[in-house]
Amino acid sequence: MNNKENIEKLYTSGDLPDDGLISLITIMDKEDEELIYSYAREVREKYYGKEVYLRGLIEFSNYCKNDCKYCGIRRSNENASRYRLSTEEILECCDKGYALGFRTFVLQSGEDLFYTNEKICDIVSRIKANHPDCAVTLSIGEKTREEYQAYFDAGADRYLLREETSNPIHYGKLHPPELSIKNRKQCLYDLKDIGYQVGCGIMVGSPYQTPENIVEDLRFMQDLKPHMIGIGPFIHHKDTPFRDMPDGTLKDTLHLLAILRLMFPHILLPATTALGTIHPLGRELGIKAGANVVMPNLSPRGVRGKYLLYDGKICTGDEAAECRSCMERRIASTGYQVVVSRGDYRA
Ligand code: 5AD
Ligand code: FES
Numbered sequence: 001m002n003n004k005e006n007i008e009k010l011y012t013s014g015d016l017p018d019d020g021l022i023s024l025i026t027i028m029d030k031e032d033e034e035l036i037y038s039y040a041r042e043v044r045e046k047y048y049g050k051e052v053y054l055r056g057l058i059e060f061s062n063y064c065k066n067d068c069k070y071c072g073i074r075r076s077n078e079n080a081s082r083y084r085l086s087t088e089e090i091l092e093c094c095d096k097g098y099a100l101g102f103r104t105f106v107l108q109s110g111e112d113l114f115y116t117n118e119k120i121c122d123i124v125s126r127i128k129a130n131h132p133d134c135a136v137t138l139s140i141g142e143k144t145r146e147e148y149q150a151y152f153d154a155g156a157d158r159y160l161l162r163e164e165t166s167n168p169i170h171y172g173k174l175h176p177p178e179l180s181i182k183n184r185k186q187c188l189y190d191l192k193d194i195g196y197q198v199g200c201g202i203m204v205g206s207p208y209q210t211p212e213n214i215v216e217d218l219r220f221m222q223d224l225k226p227h228m229i230g231i232g233p234f235i236h237h238k239d240t241p242f243r244d245m246p247d248g249t250l251k252d253t254l255h256l257l258a259i260l261r262l263m264f265p266h267i268l269l270p271a272t273t274a275l276g277t278i279h280p281l282g283r284e285l286g287i288k289a290g291a292n293v294v295m296p297n298l299s300p301r302g303v304r305g306k307y308l309l310y311d312g313k314i315c316t317g318d319e320a321a322e323c324r325s326c327m328e329r330r331i332a333s334t335g336y337q338v339v340v341s342r343g344d345y346r347a
Contacts, residue, residue: 003032010262011039015222018215021259025211028255037254040261040290047266048292052336053343054327055137055270056102056298056320058093059307060085064110066141067176068164070206072237072308073110079239083303084114087123093320094127097298098134100324101340105131106160106295108139115140117147121154128155135342137199142183145190152194159191162201162230165213166220173208188224197345199228199268204256205248206234214256218263227345228293229260229267232274235310250279254289261290268293268345277314287334293343294331296323 001009006020016024028036061084062073073080085093094105105127109115115123120140127136138151139160148159163184165171171181191198202217203209221229233248253275260269270293271286279285283294297304298320305316315323331338 003028004035007032007036007039010036010259011043014263014265018212021215021218022211024259025214025252025255033255036258036262037289040258041288043261043265044269044290044292047346050336051292051339051341051343052287052331053104053268053293053341054102054324054338055104055106055293055295055343056093056097056100057106057108057295058085058090058097059108059297059299059303060090061109061112061115062303062307063112063114065113066111066179068179069174069176069241070203070234070237070310072240072310074240077239080308081306083306084112085300085303087119087126089300090123091126091130093298093300094131094134096320098131100321102298102324103133103340103342104135104137104158105298106137106139108160109141111141117150121150124151124154124156133342135344142179142187145194148187148191148196149194152196156196158197158199158228160199160201160228160230161187161191162199162203163188163217163220164202165206165209166202166217167213170208170210170213174206185220185224188226192224192226197227198224199230200224200226201228201230203234203248203274204231204253205246207242207245209234218259221260221264226264227268228270229264230270230272231256231260232272233278235274235277235312237308237310247278250275250282250285253278253282254285257286257289257291266346268343270295273297273314274310277310277312284330284334287331287336292336294327294338296320296327298323
């Protein structure tokens with residue numbers, strides 16, 4: 001089949017054999033792109049209309065016990081200037097965010113054992129008590145099932161944990177030996193089983209990634225059936241072992257966003273900050289390729305420039321309110337519209 005036929009089939013059936021997916025991942029021309037983006041928009045509008053959901057991202061600690069080779073806050077990066085937000089500071093971010101129209105707060109950090117179970121549960125339950133109409137999302141890495149259960153019981157609604165790559169050999173090239181894809185996947189299945197809305201995802205163009213790896217990721221996602229899929233380009237960080245590796249591309253990321261929208265019509269799909277970092281209009285183009293979520297930064301200005309997973313990150317100098325209005329304008333320019341809503345998954 002040629003790519004036009006691949007796209008038609010993906011649109012009508014939501015799936016393709018591996019070779020069709022590889023063909024779409026590796027070779028789409030201008031016409032193929034127009035076609036797949038317009039189908040992706042049609043499908044997203046069927047379930048989500050013109051709505052774009054906001055997630056207020058609070059990066060509350062950049063301490064990390066892990067040493068992932070791609071990541072700027074890996075423990076062996078001695079140039080990272082480390083910080084932690086107090087519970088009070090996190091709650092203040094949420095109050096500010098609420099006033100700006102955010103109804104989802106994403107608490108993200110490195111894997112920082114300073115925040116014990118009790119601390120995380122306390123933070124989550126206090127946010128939920130202050131803002132009962134909001135969703136709380138955690139993105140704090142690999143924990144035990146019991147810990148995930150405790151956060152859920154404290155009121156956490158959603159959890160983001162990218163698998164990064166489903167292929168064990170590729171996983172090993174990106175991570176230190178003590179981390180395994182087996183445990184990562186188990187975490188995701190546990191989270192789903194507990195009742196979280198779960199987000200998984202990968203980096204596009206990460207070092208050593210092959211098109212076959214991406215297909216393996218898509219197959220894993222079909223098995224997991226997540227509610228959210230976060231993808232963005234890999235971007236090198238100067239103080240990591242991958243400092244000289246090429247970045248993922250805008251095109252590859254946009255292609256994969258559209259493929260994901262057609263394979264997972266109901267998915268919550270963010271146009272990520274990394275996408276906005278590799279191209280000034282990356283997030284807008286992501287929305288036009290089928291994404292329906294954006295995650296502006298709500299972290300206090302003083303720490304923003306320290307949560308640097310990759311070089312060149314945008315929005316590090318802006319106030320939350322500036323990011324919020326900037327985002328509103330950017331999304332409006334795409335013909336879609338930011339809404340004040342929790343933005344739950346629509347089955
Ligand atoms: N480039 C792009 N994305 C990165 N992440 C971590 N490091 C990088 C990088 N160098 C992504 C990972 C992680 C998420 C929080 O950020 O996919 O899961
Ligand atoms: Fe942060 Fe534009 S979204 S400044």
